[in-house]
Amino acid sequence: MREIAFIKQNKEKWLEFELAIFGKAKKNTDDLANLYIQLMNDLSYARTYYPKSKTVVYLNHLASLSYQKIYKTKREDKNRIVTFFKTEVPLLLYEYKRYLLYAFVLFFVMVAMGVVSAKFDKDFVRLILGDGYVNMTLENIKKGNPMAVYSSGSNWGGFIAITLNNLYVGARCYIYGIFGGIGTFYIFLQNSLMLGSFQYFFYEHHVFWKSVRSIWIHGAMEIFAIVIETAAGFILGASILFPKTYSRLNSFKIGFKNSFKIFLSTLPFTISAGFLEGFITRYAIDMPILLSSFIILFTLAVISFYYLVYPFIVHKKLEIPNDTFTKNKSI
Numbered sequence: 001m002r003e004i005a006f007i008k009q010n011k012e013k014w015l016e017f018e019l020a021i022f023g024k025a026k027k028n029t030d031d032l033a034n035l036y037i038q039l040m041n042d043l044s045y046a047r048t049y050y051p052k053s054k055t056v057v058y059l060n061h062l063a064s065l066s067y068q069k070i071y072k073t074k075r076e077d078k079n080r081i082v083t084f085f086k087t088e089v090p091l092l093l094y095e096y097k098r099y100l101l102y103a104f105v106l107f108f109v110m111v112a113m114g115v116v117s118a119k120f121d122k123d124f125v126r127l128i129l130g131d132g133y134v135n136m137t138l139e140n141i142k143k144g145n146p147m148a149v150y151s152s153g154s155n156w157g158g159f160i161a162i163t164l165n166n167l168y169v170g171a172r173c174y175i176y177g178i179f180g181g182i183g184t185f186y187i188f189l190q191n192s193l194m195l196g197s198f199q200y201f202f203y204e205h206h207v208f209w210k211s212v213r214s215i216w217i218h219g220a221m222e223i224f225a226i227v228i229e230t231a232a233g234f235i236l237g238a239s240i241l242f243p244k245t246y247s248r249l250n251s252f253k254i255g256f257k258n259s260f261k262i263f264l265s266t267l268p269f270t271i272s273a274g275f276l277e278g279f280i281t282r283y284a285i286d287m288p289i290l291l292s293s294f295i296i297l298f299t300l301a302v303i304s305f306y307y308l309v310y311p312f313i314v315h316k317k318l319e320i321p322n323d324t325f326t327k328n329k330s331i
Helices: 003-021 029-049 054-071 080-095 097-120 124-129 131-142 155-179 182-204 208-241 248-265 267-279 281-286 289-317
Strands: none
Touching: 003 029, 003 054, 029 054, 029 248, 080 097, 080 248, 080 289, 097 124, 097 182, 097 208, 097 289, 124 131, 124 182, 155 182, 155 208, 155 248, 155 267, 182 208, 208 248, 208 267, 208 281, 208 289, 248 267, 267 281, 267 289
């Protein structure tokens, strides 16, 4: 890589670190440590390929200034959880926004595949959902309550069982990313095909809107969270497959740390979805349409805002002017 391309690729990251070191931008110690690891990798790369360059002098200067600030005065932030959700995760989401885009595109494509498969293959739904579930649902449709499965059992029992299952599915979507993203893709494919065929099944039996009013009360957050967890799995896989200028091990460390934070951010939404399914969805059939519609749209709006809109707001507030780098006399 030519030196000018190396500088152009990394200058925003170096400036972010420089501003943090001189106190012009607030960063917690974990973020500074993460940036420091990246800086040391860049310094090692520059020393190898541009040994007599001013780039090496500049990076070495930053590294020497940063060591004492990070490792001699490291302490826990008092508002760690608030900072995590308010700033850290949104900035990571902005940085990895293309992975969110990949996950959502794949989601819609694979759900559509599930719909088409269920339409043209009458056995597909039974293959995906199982004979027992399909037969039970057909009986419920005949009785006039296609969503009766959601009213079985106790509120708390349903909430706990559902939440644990959703956490398990989400964890698999993420952790399986360690296999280069292939494992994540496989789990995501299964769930997306299931959703598509599931919804077509109700459409085919003329109870589509009844199913939507019930399923998506909890499904808006549950399914959205799975898409985000899938994106985190892809980030983890990409850190192994595409280390860029870092060693593969350091790339994995950075990718794991960042993707794990994104995965952790979905847990409150997954738990909330479990609560809605255990306590609210069971009453959806008897609910006024306006109320069920409000719950669906409200929950979808909340999680969509946090993952798709808020990251851009946070990034814009902390955005570094493009000409700051060119004004630095050290390089």
